[in-house]
Amino acid sequence: MEFRILGPLEVLAGGEPVDIGGPRREIVLASLLLDAGRVVPVTRLTDAIYGDDVPSTARVQTQICISMLRRLLAAHGRPDAIATRSGGYALQVQPGVLDLDLHDESLAAARRSRDAHRLREAVRHYRAALSLWRGSTLEEIGSRMVRAAAGHLDERRMAVWEECIELELQIGGDRDLVAELTGLVMRYPLRERLRGQLMLALYRSDRQAEALEVYRSGRRTMIDELGLEPNSWLRELEYGILNSDVTLRVPRSAPPGPDPVVVRPPAPSARPPALKMLPTDIGDFTGRAGYVHAVEQTFRGHPGRTAVPVVVVVGKPGVGKTTLAVHVAHQLAAEYPDGQFFADLHGRAAGRADPADVLERFLYVLGVPYSAIPQGPGERSELYRGLLSRRRTLILLDNVEDESQVMPLLPGDPGSVVLVTSQTRLSGIPGAVHIELEVFDPDQSLELLARIVGRERIGAEPEAAAALAGLCGQLPLALRIAGARLSSRPKWWIAHLVDRLQDEVSRLDELRHGGMEIRASLSLSYRSVDPAAQRLFRLLGALDFPAFSGWVAVTLLDVPAREAQELLDGLADAQLVETTGTGLGVHSRYRFQDLIRVFARECLAQESPEEREVALKRVLGALSYLSAAAHRRVNGRDRLQLAPAAGRWPLPEHLVEQLVDAPLEWFEQERASIVAGVRQAALAGLDDICWDLALHSVTIFVTSTQLDDWRETHRFGLAAARRAGNQPAAAALLYSVGLVAMLDQRFADARQELADAAALFRAGGDQHGESHAMGELVSADPIEGDLDAAERRYERALRAARRAGDPARTAHVLHDMARVQVQVDGAYTERAMATLDEALELSRRGGSRRLEAQVLHRIGLIHLAQGRPGDAVACFNGVLGAVRELGDPIGEAYALHGLDQRR
Template identity: 40%
Template sequence: MGPLELISDGRSVKIGGPRERVVLAALALRVNRVTSFAQLMEAVWDDDPPLTARGQIQSSVSALRRLFTDCGLPEAIKTHASGYLLNLSDDDLDSERFSKLVATAHQQIAERRTADAAATLRMALSLWRGPAMDGVQSDHVARAASVLDDGRLTATEERLRLDLELGRHEELVSELLTLLTENPWRERLYGFLMLALYRCGRQTDALDVCRRARAVLANEMGIEPNQELRGLEQAILNRDPSLDSPSDAGSRGTGEHVACPRQLPSSIADFIGRDDHLAEIKRILTDEQTDAARYAVPVIAISGRGAVGKSALALRAAHELAESYLDGHIYADLRGLTGGNATSALLARFLRALGVESVLPDDLAERIEMFRSRVAGKRLLMVLDDVTSEEQVLPVLPGSPRCAVVVTSRARLAGVPGAHWIDVDTFDDATSMEMLARIVGWPRLKAEPEAAAQLVTYCGGLPLALRIAGARLASRPQWRIAELTRRLKSEVRRLDELSHRGLEVRSSIALTYRSLPEQAQRLFRLCALIKAPDFPGWTAAALLNTDLRQAEDALERLVDVQMLDTKVGEDGQLRYSVHDLIRVYAQECLTESETAEERDAALRRMLGARLALAERAHRKEFGGDYTILHGSEPRLDLAEWDTHDLIGCPMKWLDNERAALVSSVRQAAEAGMDELCWDLALTLMSLFEIKGYTDDWRETSELAHAAAVRAGNRVGIAAMLYSLGTLHMTQNHLADADHSFTSALEIFEAENNLHGQALVVRNAAFIDSTWARFGTMLARYNSALVKMRAVGDLIGEVHILTSMAKFRVDEGEFDEADRMLSGALALCGQAGYERGVTHVQTSLSELYLATGQLGLARRALNDVLRTAREIGNRVGEAHALYGLGVVRRREGRMDSAEATLAHALSVAEGVGDRILVGQARHMLGDIAIARADYATAGKHIEQAMWLFEELGMLLWQAKALILLSEVHDDAGENELMKADLEQARCLLAGIGAKQSDRLLRQLDEARSALVPESSRG
């Protein structure tokens, strides 16, 4: 949003020549989406690319990759079959940050948070440094960038509308004049300027603006101003009251009233961000009461964690309502005041403030009666701050409904009858930034935007933390913001740094902690061991080494005092989380109160529980410990837990717990728990494979592998080599997979681990099949099958039988394939592995297709597709779509086949299945040939060829060459056609399988057709 720049560590990095700048701009305009070669060539050369265009694009991308690597982003640009993808987070790209802030502003507008929305839009617009992609020499980029520029102007107009609504008309006149000079055809800007001028008392100038708008639009565009402008002109002529500023319309009288007492402390000057809460409080205390509520004193109960700004909100509301309560305002800070004597002393204070000079009765009940008699019929406002229990509130509630009470508490005081609850949460980033700006000024924040954003993150949206951080910066004008963020970076010292001249975050949290019973205090400390974003209730049972009921009681105590947050997960279960600054305090308490042995034991229980539950989820899904290895780490005993209710649907449970499970692998690695680490990482492999979570798969396997290497855990090393090899295989990095499997097999054989050998050999055989090494493949599958049967892995047998059946189908051995698939189905039933049936159905569909049973093939693939979508298996979805596309091609339904295969291609590209990408393009090329669209066919087949060659898929490479020969034949390129067929012959000659022999016979027939009859013999 401005000149194209690449910023790293606060410095601008030289991008390169004009071509590199255009390529980067084109990729950035389609961030996180594939930009095709055609689009890149159009951006660089418009409609006239040179013959070397593709090579020049690749060279430019290589140069850009080096730049991103130097900036610490080596994976920023990813290669796809059709082009490249710029992979950046929302915070890495200014246009994405802008869009995110604008979306936040729209949400705030919907929530009627006008001031917040205006501030958010200002922050979004401050990201702009000039016209989008300024200086990039490309008509294509300029056209795309114009959309960004239009979005900027639209956001500006919306911000102006909000500012007018907030009564800031005087500030806007000069800005609107400038904007209209630059954008004379934007009718909304004319309307805004007219309204701003009118509200400034400049009616004549406002009408003159309308006349100028009419002249510009008529002369330049030949149109009249729209109805909105014409209506506004008429309203200005009539001095319509609806045009008055909201601030003018809402002004109140300032008459003086004598009232006693006036005990409210002053409100803070930098109060911000609670407009909705303020409006709700004022509405409740000023609206006419219903008949039911007319005789009860209205009570506002503000709850929230320590340091979140409850007291600030209560006092601001009290001050804004002061004129409605002319008989006085009384205030008390109840922190630490408990028991009957404290209540009696508090009532004495209130009575004296209300003018009682006589001797007060000693009896508490009599003092309560005296207080209620004294305030009867009065308009009195009472603020009770930092209440800890209902017992502090109930005795001092007035009896008169003309009074009002505002209570703040860290816990929800459910025992206060009729209370209207206001739950106060932390600030969002935009509000946090605006609060800091009020303390230190926007120029200082804008000078260090990244450090300011980090500071907001460290403060966690707590107003007290933000106020302390801002005060420290304000008192040290020579400090850079980065200096304070550096100090806050260390969690060990963060609470020490968030202290300034009597303000302290730690003491606020400590007050709540000390009020808890012992069991809840211990759970609070142990929560510091949880590194996941959130956690379910059973985690507390594991940490405390107690049953679920006791753990839930302790959790609820922490929730009551806002030391834990709650939300309902996607599975409907309650989940808990700890605010970052509260977690820091919990870590301090943990270190002080628990020995290293106690901390280690609690961590092992928690991680052991997650392993035990993940293991049960796997068993429930697969019917037993199939296709998995386990280590010797002790599991937490779950005998007293209802694991059915905890797990429910196994794959959904694993998905919901994914973040916590990945965090557990990380923690186990850091703690040196190598056996638990690799066991859990391998148990998670099935989830990652089905859902396509390759980043989590890689991270957990690499962490567990490193932990096993450090500990010399050879089985763990082999298990993780197997996992990493499977990941490489899934991503079609077959050479890397083959290397990992070879290393894993050597260790499993040395350790005499038969199950590990079976798993590795099974997967290595798949690589052989891809590389058309069918003899080796069959030997390995047979060897793996024997081992699977020896260890009783029924589902491992299923996988092998279905893979071998596929080969038998390709070889034309249909009876043998049918026998194998029938056996696989029987094994799925024996294990109770329902989802495995869909795996077998995929192979059955290929058998049906090969034997001409297209209806059966279609029904089987539709079942597979439905199941894949239900569980979110994107890889399975892509394969089912591909199979359906092939079926529809065979049925002659070309349009449907093409659409289905295009969808399969898109999904396959999304999950990175390059084998399937190549096969889908091959079939799309075949359809294009059938339609005599040889140009389209050539594009698809050449891309498929490139993939097959890269992956070493000789058989498919030969198939693609045979199709390509038809394209060259149509073009009259006989030499190229002959070369295609000869190359295909060379590839097929060394395979030695029935399917390759069939293709060779077809080639011989084609060759005979090419040779003139007179030259034969």
């Protein structure tokens, strides 16, 4: 079989064409042939077939294409041609059956002959390589990814063509080349090397005027289309032709012998004119003054330096890295008069740039003829560094993926500086300064909108403009797109676009205009991570958590913690999630930028409803499991003795120990996620998880007095317990609702809810629960001033607690009873001290560190009042140890205040 990709895709068997099948199979085969002998990941094949709209069945459909291609190849004697490898497939081709391989063999022979000065022989090999082309590479394949790869091969073809013509000019083939070069220049008017070769061929054919006209028409084209003058070599060539430079001529016929005289275009001058390759600066550049100053200070701040300063601007897609870098480069251009270089490395795109190709372009604009550019990347780097030595230049490398794209492009002389943009920290570049670019603040967002849309329009709808900035996530690219849409529709109200953006499902569809699109930028980052990380990204989109920790990834994928952390770090490196807070290790926190969350939820559609439901159950079940574990660390065993809810998802115990080591800190860190989790469990019909999570969340609400969150979670939790017909859970939640009513000082509501809870506990035969409810019911009395009634009720509550055999509950009643005894007897009561001594012993037996701290604190206060500061200090130090172990900053403040009082 023969395979041909240097033109339309063709497969031949015995010299006859083979029908490959439909377009999908053609795309898959083309992708495999472009990387023949190497593994092509399945994700790249699905992206090649479907582009940005990858359906949930993409992997299956790709496997079907592979199966059909295998069957086709097997029918022609190649059953093992497509091999399955880890993560993808590889097409094994035999020597001499792929036209690209034949081309490369002829090209290698041509260059060997050229280097040995056998120029005629080299030309024959070059022409043999060029004869294999039947048109543009894979010209009928419409896949964007295939077209990007094919474009690189087409560029190689042109470079080979130019090399061949260079040699033919050296051996005197001027007249024969004029027609060919004229056609090539018409097809590729911006290729300066071809234009210069045509000028030489015409000049050597005694057609000086035509040669000069070729230059002048090319100059007009370049200025009109690029805003650039021709490069220095072309300008010097025009000057030589204009002045009839005899060094540009060669003999009419090739000289004899194996080593003909080689006449090259003029060598580059010792110091070429200033090279200005920077893209145009942004006219409405907004804000970022601090970032601009930081870059400028880094470049200017080390006058005696010996290393090249490198600044890496890092940030998520659409945050404005390129805009900032280009603006700063223009600001600094005057300080680097020998040139400003620019290259887009296309880091995460399919057409990632090879540093060797960038070096070829940089060397060419520095005045090195293509024929004099070394083939090896190392030699190109050496020549590049040599040409930049003792020069002051600024090199801007945009959209870099990793260090390997940067290192060959670093100059050697510290007079030059390098500015890089990347979505990833490039920590492998020695001494590089990283600047993390964040989204705009609200004022900067409104300023950018005003510059695009007009201040009057923004001023007429300030609230709508602020809402628009919020829906754009304060992301500069999204704001620019929204502003462009409004600018192109002067009759639209800003509120109209706000309404269109409210719907998350279509928000990314609305945020595109002209060539600008949020989804495309995010898709590049998404496709750059491996399939497991992509799946984690999708499933994270199912959660309503405002932020999340690494344990979430463990439960979403049901994988070991180390593997989950690596995948999460991969998403962070790709700027698909961002770190937040100050936690380290297992306490590290991550979150989505608003628009990236919308994109994640779009991608979530690739998961089946069943997979989404299972993943959500695991995460909310794990959150419930962790909340129960943290609750036990604070309060000892579950005082209400409820059976564990169905649906709790156990995590590895060593991970649980690490996470809830300081339980109140963990609760505070996860508080917003717990509130969101209760709500999401209720909406998903996960009633057991809903009430269980709500009930254990009281631990943090009691400490931090977050009464709104307490009320909201218990509204959902109580409804869930009633739907599930779980009377003990409903009683426990009613009891907790009574507690929050007490803190609200709604005593009538508190008594009613606590009485209802006690009745439910009693009906279920739960003496423990009843004693809790009755004990709290008493607490309403002393606050309203009826101390005698309170003492009688506490006595009844104490008897109930002792009957229930609950040491922690008994200690709690004794603690509250002592508070009343102090109010009745005064600070010097021995009765209260005896009550608290028993409460302390029982709290320790019940394992409740929080209650132990509360009892110790009250004993310390009595010691202070009785003039025993030494005893008080011992108590307050005991409180301090307990609350620090729990991670309770409010308790710590009480302890420190007590220690301060003894002075």
